[in-house]
Amino acid sequence: MPPNDPNRLNRLEELKSKLFSKDYRTKLEHRDSFSHAYKKEVVDSWTPKETTGVNDEKNFFVKTSRFKKFFIFSLIFFILALAYAAYIFFAGGNTVSNDNIDISILGNNFTAGGESLPLIVEITNKNNLPLELVDLVVEYPKDSSDTSLSDIERLRDSLGTIPAGAVRNDNMNVLLFGEQNSICTLKFSIEYRVAGSNAIFVKEKDYDVSITSTPINLSVDAPPTISPNQDITLNVKATLNAINPVSNILVKLDYPVGFQFASAVPAPSFGNNVWNLGNLSPGDEHDISILGKMVGVFGGEQKTFNISSGSQSSTDKSTIDVVFNSIQSTIAVQKPFIEANLVINGVSQKEYMDPSTAPIAVQIQYANNLDTSVNDFQIVAKLSGNAFDPKTVSASDGFYDSAANTITWDSNSNSEFQAINPGNTGTVAFSVSPLSLYSAAGGMLSNPTISVEVDVAGKQAVQGFATNQLTNSSSADIKIISDVGFSDKALYYSGPFTNTGSIPPKAGQATTYTIVWSLSNTANNISNAQVTSTLPAWMTFVGPFLPANENLIYNPSTREITWGAGNIPTGAGIVGDPRSVSFQVSFTPSLSQVGAIPTILNSATLTGHDDFANVDVTVNKGALNTQLNGDTSFPNNGSIVSD
Numbered sequence: 001m002p003p004n005d006p007n008r009l010n011r012l013e014e015l016k017s018k019l020f021s022k023d024y025r026t027k028l029e030h031r032d033s034f035s036h037a038y039k040k041e042v043v044d045s046w047t048p049k050e051t052t053g054v055n056d057e058k059n060f061f062v063k064t065s066r067f068k069k070f071f072i073f074s075l076i077f078f079i080l081a082l083a084y085a086a087y088i089f090f091a092g093g094n095t096v097s098n099d100n101i102d103i104s105i106l107g108n109n110f111t112a113g114g115e116s117l118p119l120i121v122e123i124t125n126k127n128n129l130p131l132e133l134v135d136l137v138v139e140y141p142k143d144s145s146d147t148s149l150s151d152i153e154r155l156r157d158s159l160g161t162i163p164a165g166a167v168r169n170d171n172m173n174v175l176l177f178g179e180q181n182s183i184c185t186l187k188f189s190i191e192y193r194v195a196g197s198n199a200i201f202v203k204e205k206d207y208d209v210s211i212t213s214t215p216i217n218l219s220v221d222a223p224p225t226i227s228p229n230q231d232i233t234l235n236v237k238a239t240l241n242a243i244n245p246v247s248n249i250l251v252k253l254d255y256p257v258g259f260q261f262a263s264a265v266p267a268p269s270f271g272n273n274v275w276n277l278g279n280l281s282p283g284d285e286h287d288i289s290i291l292g293k294m295v296g297v298f299g300g301e302q303k304t305f306n307i308s309s310g311s312q313s314s315t316d317k318s319t320i321d322v323v324f325n326s327i328q329s330t331i332a333v334q335k336p337f338i339e340a341n342l343v344i345n346g347v348s349q350k351e352y353m354d355p356s357t358a359p360i361a362v363q364i365q366y367a368n369n370l371d372t373s374v375n376d377f378q379i380v381a382k383l384s385g386n387a388f389d390p391k392t393v394s395a396s397d398g399f400y401d402s403a404a405n406t407i408t409w410d411s412n413s414n415s416e417f418q419a420i421n422p423g424n425t426g427t428v429a430f431s432v433s434p435l436s437l438y439s440a441a442g443g444m445l446s447n448p449t450i451s452v453e454v455d456v457a458g459k460q461a462v463q464g465f466a467t468n469q470l471t472n473s474s475s476a477d478i479k480i481i482s483d484v485g486f487s488d489k490a491l492y493y494s495g496p497f498t499n500t501g502s503i504p505p506k507a508g509q510a511t512t513y514t515i516v517w518s519l520s521n522t523a524n525n526i527s528n529a530q531v532t533s534t535l536p537a538w539m540t541f542v543g544p545f546l547p548a549n550e551n552l553i554y555n556p557s558t559r560e561i562t563w564g565a566g567n568i569p570t571g572a573g574i575v576g577d578p579r580s581v582s583f584q585v586s587f588t589p590s591l592s593q594v595g596a597i598p599t600i601l602n603s604a605t606l607t608g609h610d611d612f613a614n615v616d617v618t619v620n621k622g623a624l625n626t627q628l629n630g631d632t633s634f635p636n637n638g639s640i641v642s643d
Helices: 006-019 053-090
Strands: 025-029 035-039 101-106 110-112 116-125 131-141 152-162 167-175 183-193 201-213 216-221 231-240 246-254 259-265 274-280 285-294 302-312 320-333 338-344 351-354 360-368 374-384 399-401 406-409 425-432 449-461 467-480 485-491 511-520 526-534 539-546 552-555 560-568 579-587 599-601 604-610 615-621
Touching: 101 183, 101 201, 116 131, 116 152, 131 167, 152 167, 216 302, 216 320, 231 246, 231 302, 246 285, 246 320, 274 285, 338 374, 338 449, 338 467, 360 374, 360 449, 374 425, 485 599, 485 604, 485 615, 511 526, 511 560, 511 599, 539 552, 560 579, 579 599
Parallel strands: 110 201, 351 467
Antiparallel strands: 025 035, 101 116, 116 167, 131 152, 131 183, 183 201, 216 231, 231 285, 246 274, 246 302, 259 285, 302 320, 338 360, 360 425, 374 406, 374 449, 399 406, 449 467, 485 511, 511 579, 526 560, 526 604, 539 579, 552 560, 604 615
C-alpha cells in the first residue's frame, strides 16, 4: 500500500487514537497461551507501580467465607426440617385432638313444651388413640326464657372407652319448657381422658330446639282504654294444652304502677296476685276475674299487665319455678270525660298523712274535658273512717247530710252546675277535723283514718234528644299520725337517785342533778325511737342510769348522750306506763358563772318512725338549766349560782 494512500493514513490515525486512549483494551499473550483482557490505564506522570496481588487474595477469601456460612446454614435448616417431618410422621399419629372428635345430634329441632324429646347423640373418635373414661353431659335451662342459666337441668351418661376410629351412640330424653316459639339451647359436651394423662379434656357442641307450643295456654280479656279512677275488670283464662296431666300450676299477675286491687274470683292463693290451679288434666280450663282501678295516673300513659304461668317452686310455694307461658295486656289511659281531683292540704295524692292537730282542708277540682257541655253536674263527697268526726264538717256551698255523712254540690247550691261548658274548670271545698286519738269512753284509736270518696256525674247531649250519663270518681285516705309525747325534766330533791351538793349551786363545789326523759304515744306504734342531747362543757356525766336495761350511751369525745328507746307501743304513757330513763349529771360552777342560771343539758331531740302512717316523727325539746321547774320541792332561789 503506498505511503500516501488515504486508507492507510486513516488506519494510522485510528491506531494512534487507540494507543493514547484511557479506555484502550488490548490482549497480552502469556506463556500459558491464554489471552486476558484488561483495561490499560494511561497516566499523566510516572509513579511507582503498586502491588495488588495481596488485596486480590484477601477479597477471594472473604467471598469464600460468606459462601461457606450460607451453605452451612442451609444444611442445618434442611436437617431440622427433615427431623420435624420425621417426628410428625412417626409420633404425630399418637396424639389426641378435639378436631378429630365429632358430636352429632340426631332428632327433631322442635318440640312441644312439657313433652319428652328423644335425641340420639353420636360420638365419632377419628384419633389414632382411644378416648378413656368418657362422660356425655347435656345441660339446658329449665325455662327457655332464663337466658342467665341460673337454673339448669344437667344429665350425665358414662360411656366408658371409645376406641380409635370407633363411633358410639347414646339415647337421651330431655323435657323442655318455655314460651311458644322460643328457642332453648342445649349444650352437649363429652369429658374424656387419654392414656398417660390425668387431665380431663372437653369437647362441646350446642343444639337449638324450638318450643312449638306450651303446656298452659293463657288468654286475657281487658278493655283497650280506661280513664283514671275507673273500675277495670281483667278476665284471665288458663287452659292445659299438654297431653299429660300436670300438678301444682301457678298463675301470677304483675300489676302496673297505679293499679289498685279490689277483689278477685276465685280469691288469690297468695297475696293479691298468685293463684294455685292445683292439678290439671288435658283440656282443663280455669277462669280468673280481677277487679280494680287505676289511680294516680294521667291521660296518655300506657299500663301493662304481665301474666305468667308455670310450675310451683318447692322452696317458696308462692313463686313459679319454671315458666311455661307468659303474656302481656297493655291498656291505654285516657283523660276522663269529666275530671275530679282531690287535693288535701294543698297536696294531690292517694294517701295523705296528717298530724291530727289542725282541721284538714279538702278541695275537689273538677273539669269538663269534652268538646260539648255537661248538664246537671253534681259532686258528692262521702266521709268515713274511725277518726272521722262528723261534728267538725264545714262545707261551703254544699249540703252536708250527717245521716249519710255526705256533702253534695249540685245546681241547687251552685247555678254554674246547670251546664259546665267545654274546657271549664272549678273547685269546691270543705274541711274536717279528726277525732281525739284517745277517749275514756272509746279508748285508743287503732290505725286512725279518714276516708274521702268523691263521685261526679253529669249528662252529655248527643244527637236528637238522647243523652249520655257521664260519671267519674276519686278517693283518698287521710292517715292520722300518732301523737308522740316527749318530756324532759331536771330534779334534785326527787327522782330515783340521791343528789349531792348545795342548792343553789356554789362556785367551786359540785352539785349533782337527775335528768329524766319520758316518752308517750297515742294511736300508732313508733319504731326506731331515739333521743339525743349533749352536755355543756362545764357539765360531767356521772354514769349510773335507770332502768339499767335501757340502751343509754354517753360518748365522752362528742359529749353526746344517746338513748336508743326502740319501739314506743300504742297507748304508752296514756293507757300504759310511759317509756322513761333517768341519769345523773354533775355541775361545778366557775366564778364566771356566779349570778347566772347555767344550762345543765342542751336541747334534746326525739326521732322515730310511725309504722301505720309510714312517716318519720320528730319532737324537739329546749335546754334544761338550774331552774328545776319539774321538782316540786325546789326553792325559788335555788337556781342562781352563788359564790
